[in-house]
Amino acid sequence: MQIARVAIGSALALGALALSAPAAAADDSGIRIGPGNASPGSTVTVSTTACGPDVTYGKGESEAGGQFHLFQGDRPGVLVGTFEVPEDAAPGSSKVTVKCPPRIQMTDTVEITRRPTGAVAAGLGGSADTDGARVALGGLLVAGAAVGGAVKVRRRVRPGRI
Secondary structure: OHHHHHHHHHHHHHHHHHHHHHHHHOOOOOEEEEOOEEOOOOEEEEEEOOOOOOOOEEEEEEOOOEEEEEEEOOOOOOEEEEEEOOOOOOOEEEEEEEEEOOOEEEEEEEEEOOOOOOOOOOOOOOHHHOOHHHHHHHHHHHHHHHHHHHHHHHOOOOOOOO
16 A cells, blocks of 8 residues: 555656646746846846856846846856846836857847835725724634633543543
8 A cells, every 4th residue: 555655656746747847848048037027126137058068258138127247157057147127117028138159149038017006905904994893703703712622622531531
C-alpha cells in the first residue's frame, strides 16, 4: 500500500512537471523582465543569459525608460540591468531592446499600468455603521460557542471512568 502511494505521488509530480514545460519554453526572447507589469515610478530589472558565458557587458533601451547598461550578474553569463519607469509614462506596452557583442539583439515588452488611487472597496461597511443589537448578538453567539466548547471538553470520558 505504501509503495502505491509513493508511485502515485511520483506520477502526479512528473505530470505537473510535464504540464509546466510548455509554459517555460514559451518565453524564447532570451530576456527576463521583472516585474512584467510596472507602474510609473517603479524600477524594472532586465536580465539575460543569451549573450553567452564570456560577455560581461551589454546595452539596453526601453521606450519608456530610455537607455540603460547591463553588467555581469551573480553568475557568469548573466547580464543584469535596471531602469526606472518615468512618473509621466503612459499605460500600455513598452518595448525593451537588449544588445550585446558581437551582434546579438533581443526584444521583449513590459506592460506599464497605472497605480490604483483611492481606498479599496472591501465591503461590509465602515465602523461607523455598527448597530448595538448586532454587536450584542455577535458577542452572545461567540460566548455561546465558547461555553459549548468548554462543556464538550469537560464531558469527555476520562480514563478509568465508564
